[in-house]
Amino acid sequence: xxxxxxxxxxxxxxxxxxxxxxxxxxxxxxxxxxxxxxxxxxxxxxxxxxxxxxxxxxxxxxxxxxxxxxxxxxxxxxxxxxxxxxxxxxxxxxxxxxxxxxxxxxxxxxxxxxxxxxxxxxxxxxxxxxxxxxxxxxxxxxxxxxxxxxxxxxxxxxxxxxxxxxxxxxxxxxxxxxxxxxxxxxxxxxxxxxxxxxxxxxxxxxxxxxxxxxxxxxxxxxxxxxxxxxxxxxxxxxxxxxxxxxxxxxxxxx
Amino acid sequence: xxxxxxxxxxxxxxxxxxxxxxxxxxxxxxxxxxxxxxxxxxxxxxxxxxxxxxxxxxxxxxxxxxxxxxxxxxxxxxxxxxxxxxxxxxxxxxxxxxxxxxxxxxxxxxxxxxxxxxxxxxxxxxxxxxxxxxxxxxxxxxxxxxxxxxxxxxxxxxxxxxxxxxxxxxxxxxxxxxxxxxxxxxxxxxxxxxxxxxxxxxxxxxxxxxxxxxxxxxxxxxxxxxxxxxxxxxxxxxxxxxxxxxxxxxxxxxxxxxxxxxxxxxxxxxxxxxxxxxxxxxxxxxxxxxxxxxxxxxxxxxxxxxxxxxxxxxxxxxxxxxxxxxxxxxxx
Numbered sequence: 001x002x003x004x005x006x007x008x009x010x011x012x013x014x015x016x017x018x019x020x021x022x023x024x025x026x027x028x029x030x031x032x033x034x035x036x037x038x039x040x041x042x043x044x045x046x047x048x049x050x051x052x053x054x055x056x057x058x059x060x061x062x063x064x065x066x067x068x069x070x071x072x073x074x075x076x077x078x079x080x081x082x083x084x085x086x087x088x089x090x091x092x093x094x095x096x097x098x099x100x101x102x103x104x105x106x107x108x109x110x111x112x113x114x115x116x117x118x119x120x121x122x123x124x125x126x127x128x129x130x131x132x133x134x135x136x137x138x139x140x141x142x143x144x145x146x147x148x149x150x151x152x153x154x155x156x157x158x159x160x161x162x163x164x165x166x167x168x169x170x171x172x173x174x175x176x177x178x179x180x181x182x183x184x185x186x187x188x189x190x191x192x193x194x195x196x197x198x199x200x201x202x203x204x205x206x207x208x209x210x211x212x213x214x215x216x217x218x219x220x221x222x223x224x225x226x227x228x229x230x231x232x233x234x235x236x237x238x239x240x241x242x243x244x245x246x247x248x249x250x251x252x253x254x
Numbered sequence: 255x256x257x258x259x260x261x262x263x264x265x266x267x268x269x270x271x272x273x274x275x276x277x278x279x280x281x282x283x284x285x286x287x288x289x290x291x292x293x294x295x296x297x298x299x300x301x302x303x304x305x306x307x308x309x310x311x312x313x314x315x316x317x318x319x320x321x322x323x324x325x326x327x328x329x330x331x332x333x334x335x336x337x338x339x340x341x342x343x344x345x346x347x348x349x350x351x352x353x354x355x356x357x358x359x360x361x362x363x364x365x366x367x368x369x370x371x372x373x374x375x376x377x378x379x380x381x382x383x384x385x386x387x388x389x390x391x392x393x394x395x396x397x398x399x400x401x402x403x404x405x406x407x408x409x410x411x412x413x414x415x416x417x418x419x420x421x422x423x424x425x426x427x428x429x430x431x432x433x434x435x436x437x438x439x440x441x442x443x444x445x446x447x448x449x450x451x452x453x454x455x456x457x458x459x460x461x462x463x464x465x466x467x468x469x470x471x472x473x474x475x476x477x478x479x480x481x482x483x484x485x486x487x488x489x490x491x492x493x494x495x496x497x498x499x500x501x502x503x504x505x506x507x508x509x510x511x512x513x514x515x516x517x518x519x520x521x522x523x524x525x526x527x528x529x530x531x532x533x534x535x536x537x538x539x540x541x542x543x544x545x546x547x548x549x550x551x552x553x554x555x556x557x558x559x560x561x562x563x564x565x566x567x568x569x570x571x572x573x574x575x576x577x578x579x580x581x582x583x584x585x586x
Contacts (some may be wrong), residue, residue: 048462049461050458050461050462069461069466070458070461070462071461071462071464071465071466071467074461074462074463074464075464079462079463080462082458082459082462086455086456086458086459086462087455087459088451088452088455088456088459089455090451090455090518090519090562090570091448091451091455095448095451098445098448099448099449099451099452099460099463100463101445102445102446102448102449102452102463102464102465108446109441109446109473109474109477112440112441112444112445112446112447113437113438113440113441114437114440115440115443115444119444123443123444123445126445142577144577145577146570146573146574146577148574149574149577149578162463
């Protein structure tokens with residue numbers, strides 16, 4: 001579904017990504033792991049059009065994403081969450097999720113100002129869809145809260161609800177359990193399993209090894225901007241290059 | 255549900271429509287109780303300012319941008335109508351529409367490069383635009399009448415009905431203002447409105463959610479400029495005389511102050527903000543003399559203590575209190 005080839009990105013001569021290539025298959029949960037500074041978030045930003053790669057190809061359902069703007073990529077059916085949460089604190093929880101349906105809300109300023117009957121119907125349908133998504137993420141009791149007063153764990157769930165509400169073809173999750181306690185992590189993991197069994201294709205960027213190893217279909221390991229390993233969780237766990245990247249070489253630790 | 259609960263639920267569900275209905279009724283009967291032309295004149299001025307401030311509230315409060323140049327669009331509307339009717343002999347209504355169209359085109363043309371700027375740079379650029387416009391009004395006196403102003407602008411009329419006294423103007427101007435209010439309320443409750451709110455909240459997140467941020471900004475800029483232009487035309491036809499000082503940079507900042515008082519992301523707040531700032535010099539003479547100091551002081555105080563704006567800030571506080579209160583009382 002998503003195909004990366006030779007993707008490279010430099011920041012002022014400093015290579016952040018180098019010759020990265022892998023594939024995300026439809027219906028699978030692919031995990032992207034790697035130590036801090038490996039280039040995981042840079043890669044996500046390149047896929048979603050927030051950054052443009054210097055070279056390489058990123059193809060999504062047959063279309064090249066390189067050169068497209070962020071909103072155009074979103075229109076193709078790629079939704080994402082952000083590592084450093086980007087919820088809208090002053091909007092209500094429900095409106096935050098509805099913002100994930102902006103595209104379906106129509107985008108003509110004049111039509112919106114006239115609030116024609118067909119738009120009113122659409123609004124009602126979108127609201128039901130948003131409430132449904134809140135329900136799936138156990139946030140419906142807080143639908144009319146200003147999102148700014150939610151706890152950290154709730155905010156993480158809200159971002160996922162907002163990204164998933166549009167039923168995207170591909171869902172990119174940037175560290176959904178970072179900073180959560182084990183109970184909250186378990187809840188998110190359950191959520192990810194539900195999303196996958198509902199047929200969502202996901203690319204999960206994560207530090208939490210237990211989570212990744214327990215739910216990913218395929219794992220890709222990034223280190224210093226290079227793709228050093230890929231395969232099933234078991235294959236990756238046994239790969240000496242991965243052990244080295246995470247634990248250091250014998251000489252370095254000795 | 256008991257019938258009392260049902261009533262409350264009905265009110266809650268239709269709160270926007272009901273508030274508009276109540277406001278319309280009050281405005282409809284207002285001239286029956288208040289026939290002092292001076293007071294009516296003041297309320298008419300509030301109506302005109304509100305149209306400008308509504309548009310600006312969309313641009314500043316919803317889309318999260320800044321403009322210290324909307325007095326220029328207000329002035330373009332006023333002078334456009336004046337020149338079209340007096341110099342070129344057009345009748346007032348087509349003049350108003352033509353001027354609004356030209357201002358919209360102009361705003362679209364300068365909006366594309368202008369809105370690549372953000373924050374302080376955008377503030378300075380729009381302020382500069384307003385400054386240049388004000389200077390053109392002062393210097394190009396064959397066309398604009400220069401510092402002494404432009405006189406003899408005809409009143410608006412529908413058939414034989416001339417809008418030339420305060421009561422008639424009350425209905426005309428507040429009619430326009432209510433219409434603008436309704437259109438803006440519809441807009442912010444739509445998908446487009448949520449896209450704008452997202453844009454104000456976080457531009458990267460808005461783009462990732464599918465909002466074409468560059469386009470959305472220009473669209474709202476054009477909309478707000480058009481509204482300011484229509485308000486300016488109404489202003490010219492109401493007073494039959496205009497002069498450059500009604501469109502200088504201090505007026506432009508006053509519009510922004512009205513938005514800030516009313517609040518970021520509050521359509522109803524604009525009525526409060528516009529009313530308060532328009533009335534302030536009437537209540538206390540001191541404010542008249544030191545108007546710019548007082549307005550600047552209010553702006554600084556509001557931004558320090560309630561950065562979302564006065565009305566919106568208070569509303570937010572109540573909403574948070576209510577949500578927390580309900581959580582405490584909810585059976586867990």
